[in-house]
Amino acid sequence: MDCGCRTSYIGPSLANTCGGNSFVLFMTLLDTFIRRTCDLAQLCERVVPKAAPDLEYDFIVIGAGSGGATAAGRLAEVAHWKVLLLEAGGDEPPGSQVPSMVTNFVENPYMDWLYKTVPQEKACLGYPEKRCEWPRGKVLGGCSVINGMMYMRGTPRDYDNWAVAGNTGWSYNEVLPYFKKSEDNLEIGTVADPDYHARAAGKQAGYSITEDMNGAHFSGFTIAQATVRNGSRLSSARAFVRPHRHNSNFHVMLNSTATRIVLSDTNGKKIAQGVEFIYKQKKYYVKARKEVILAGGAINSPQLLLLSGIGPKEDLDRVGVHQMHHLQGVGKNLHNHVTFYMSYALNKVKDINDLNWADALEYILYRDGPMSCTGLSQATARINSKYAEASGLNPDLQIFFVGYLANCASSGAVNAYVNPKNPHTPKSITISAVVLHPKSRGYITLNSSDPLEKPLLNPNYLADPQDVAVLVNGIRVIQKLTNTSVFQNKYGAKFEKEEYGDCDKLKYDSDEFWECAVRYYTGPENHQAGSCKMGPSTDHLAVVNPELEVHGVSNLRIMDASVMPTVVSGNTHATIVMIAEKGIEHVKKRWLGISLHDRSRSRSAHGRSNKAIASNAALHNPLSNGGPEYYVGEYPHHASYSFPQGRKPTFYYYY
Numbered sequence: 201m202d203c204g205c206r207t208s209y210i211g212p213s214l215a216n217t218c219g220g221n222s223f224v225l226f227m228t229l230l231d232t233f234i235r236r237t238c239d240l241a242q243l244c245e246r247v248v249p250k251a252a253p254d255l256e257y258d259f260i261v262i263g264a265g266s267g268g269a270t271a272a273g274r275l276a277e278v279a280h281w282k283v284l285l286l287e288a289g290g291d292e293p294p295g296s297q298v299p300s301m302v303t304n305f306v307e308n309p310y311m312d313w314l315y316k317t318v319p320q321e322k323a324c325l326g327y328p329e330k331r332c333e334w335p336r337g338k339v340l341g342g343c344s345v346i347n348g349m350m351y352m353r354g355t356p357r358d359y360d361n362w363a364v365a366g367n368t369g370w371s372y373n374e375v376l377p378y379f380k381k382s383e384d385n386l387e388i389g390t391v392a393d394p395d396y397h398a399r400a401a402g403k404q405a406g407y408s409i410t411e412d413m414n415g416a417h418f419s420g421f422t423i424a425q426a427t428v429r430n431g432s433r434l435s436s437a438r439a440f441v442r443p444h445r446h447n448s449n450f451h452v453m454l455n456s457t458a459t460r461i462v463l464s465d466t467n468g469k470k471i472a473q474g475v476e477f478i479y480k481q482k483k484y485y486v487k488a489r490k491e492v493i494l495a496g497g498a499i500n501s502p503q504l505l506l507l508s509g510i511g512p513k514e515d516l517d518r519v520g521v522h523q524m525h526h527l528q529g530v531g532k533n534l535h536n537h538v539t540f541y542m543s544y545a546l547n548k549v550k551d552i553n554d555l556n557w558a559d560a561l562e563y564i565l566y567r568d569g570p571m572s573c574t575g576l577s578q579a580t581a582r583i584n585s586k587y588a589e590a591s592g593l594n595p596d597l598q599i600f601f602v603g604y605l606a607n608c609a610s611s612g613a614v615n616a617y618v619n620p621k622n623p624h625t626p627k628s629i630t631i632s633a634v635v636l637h638p639k640s641r642g643y644i645t646l647n648s649s650d651p652l653e654k655p656l657l658n659p660n661y662l663a664d665p666q667d668v669a670v671l672v673n674g675i676r677v678i679q680k681l682t683n684t685s686v687f688q689n690k691y692g693a694k695f696e697k698e699e700y701g702d703c704d705k706l707k708y709d710s711d712e713f714w715e716c717a718v719r720y721y722t723g724p725e726n727h728q729a730g731s732c733k734m735g736p737s738t739d740h741l742a743v744v745n746p747e748l749e750v751h752g753v754s755n756l757r758i759m760d761a762s763v764m765p766t767v768v769s770g771n772t773h774a775t776i777v778m779i780a781e782k783g784i785e786h787v788k789k790r791w792l793g794i795s796l797h798d799r800s801r802s803r804s805a806h807g808r809s810n811k812a813i814a815s816n817a818a819l820h821n822p823l824s825n826g827g828p829e830y831y832v833g834e835y836p837h838h839a840s841y842s843f844p845q846g847r848k849p850t851f852y853y854y855y
């Protein structure tokens with residue numbers, strides 16, 4: 201089908217994402233259908249990247265991920281501001297917009313930075329070189345293009361703690377309007393299916409069920425809300441960048457890697473002047489008339505500050521980077537949720553492939569069926585471990601489920617066995633427990649002064665014994681869940697024990713055994729945070745102030761996961777979008793003299809609005825200013841979804 205515009209091929213194809221020649225035929229055909237379904241692939245709605253930048257912009261945003269795409273889109277609303285968005289990766293392939301293909305593009309070099317931690321002393325011990333893998337999106341939309349699409353705010357306590365630490369304006373009540381600003385929740389007023397099995401097991405195990413984890417009842421088992429629209433992924437690029445594709449004030453450069461933020465130093469007063477970047481092996485310098493907004497994510501933002509001479513002198517001297525500005529905290533306070541995966545064979549369920557031609561047709565025609573969702577991982581839980589505060593206001597464990605994913609097929613035949621040579625192979629699912637308040641802290645530092653070389657990433661996983669204790673308690677929660685009659689009678693769930701090295705010498709299933717096992721097969725979560733922490737100037741590790749300005753450097757702010765002083769109790773994307781929304785309000789206040797509460801004045805005086813979307817969003821969001829709105833809803837067909845037939849999960853990096 202011709203979509204009516206000249207489009208270039210945006211790779212890679214789904215055919216390259218399933219690992220193995222047997223998948224090529226079916227997945228190539230499916231990819232072709234997806235690319236030719238105009239409203240799904242949205243090839244005509246893509247931004248057309250610039251082949252070369254102008255010399256000057258009012259704002260330069262570095263990185264187009266959850267934070268950067270949001271920030272850039274909001275800046276571009278101001279018609280008289282000229283904005284450049286720099287992104288190291290290319291555009292999102294059509295296939296990554298299909299929810300069930302959620303894991304297909306992770307570890308694909310086209311759009312993943314393919315990071316690994318340095319060898320760990322107390323964790324990741326069972327992996328090659330004792331290093332854990334850290335997927336990170338290198339694509340327009342950043343990690344929001346490869347993430348699990350779960351839309352989950354932190355708990356009120358998370359943000360209140362940020363405020364107590366001196367971050368004025370960041371308490372829950374104060375950040376709530378910024379969550380709402382980008383949200384267009386089409387699930388308001390609807391009730392999910394209470395019989396959904398993972399939730400039913402949670403209920404049977406004594407936990408509560410919550411219909412809206414982002415509302416008053418933020419604990420319990422739930423079917424997660426998701427960043428999807430009409431059955432396809434709504435990355436931050438699709439939500440915030442594409443609506444501005446016709447704006448002449450907004451330039452996007454793809455495959456463009458920022459290598460340095462250039463500072464001037466006049467009598468000790470440091471000011472961000474512009475950005476150097478590499479595009480097609482050529483080096484460019486662009487000047488920022490107003491501000492540089494850094495949004496490279498929790499790994500690349502501290503890396504770029506260090507490359508620009510902003511950081512601790514000892515770190516910079518070690519690799520020969522001239523120090524421009526001392527900031528002790530750059531790259532410090534790195535932390536991440538940590539988890540442990542437990543696979544269960546469902547002995548009463550045959551391992552039938554979840555993806556077939558019928559599903560593909562249902563999806564292409566109606567955006568429904570198994571391809572429109574992420575299978576079992578729609579369910580999640582936020583609960584207390586035995587160490588959590590009894591009030592229930594500060595839950596410290598999250599439970600994830602993986603399985604029944606319609607993501608890869610070789611023949612496309614309906615009811616095809618995943619393993620035709622052994623049709624009795626049971627289906628398998630994975631459940632993991634996540635430590636929500638990790639105490640271990642690590643750091644990011646440069647490996648060399650080469651901006652294209654990966655930095656050294658040391659999360660110091662499980663350095664704090666309390667993280668291990670909470671994780672082991674999480675394992676006990678999973679055991680309790682899978683022992684319920686829901687899991688036993690209908691599915692015959694049985695733990696698939698792996699080999700855990702020397703841990704196997706310990707008494708199986710003792711606490712000591714699991715303490716050892718979690719250090720062996722540590723689950724690296726994908727919620728890295730804190731490496732450019734927000735805090736008042738009295739905090740010696742603070743890198744940005746509560747207005748997200750880098751301490752001691754004018755015209756430079758950071759808006760991504762790195763600024764979280766402590767990672768929130770849940771998935772991180774929603775919070776990062778909120779951070780960017782709030783950060784841009786500070787920018788608008790500085791340069792236009794307006795704030796969130798003056799939105800109507802802003803729109804008429806300066807704004808450009810996407811009216812079609814705004815009218816929809818305004819129904820739910822009185823604070824909407826008419827800009828592009830971010831849709832949050834549940835996957836479309838969950839209500840009739842209960843453990844459909846499917847394929848063994850092969851992938852764990854999911855949330």
Ligand SMILES: Cc1cc2nc3c(=O)[nH]c(=O)nc-3n(C[C@H](O)[C@H](O)[C@H](O)COP(=O)(O)OP(=O)(O)OC[C@H]3O[C@@H](n4cnc5c(N)ncnc54)[C@H](O)[C@@H]3O)c2cc1C
Nearest residue numbers: 263265267288342343347348349350458497761771773855
């Ligand atoms: C596999 C996976 C699953 C996840 N699942 C979920 C989930 O279900 N729900 C959820 O809420 N969260 C999830 N997360 C976490 C969440 O997606 C991330 O925390 C969030 O997207 C990070 O946003 P960010 O803006 O900080 O960085 P990113 O989204 O990583 O954006 C940074 C961007 O900057 C670009 N960049 C970096 N350096 C440069 C440079 N020098 N020059 C130019 N561009 C540069 C990068 O290419 C990238 O596009 C998941 C993450 C992963 C990896």
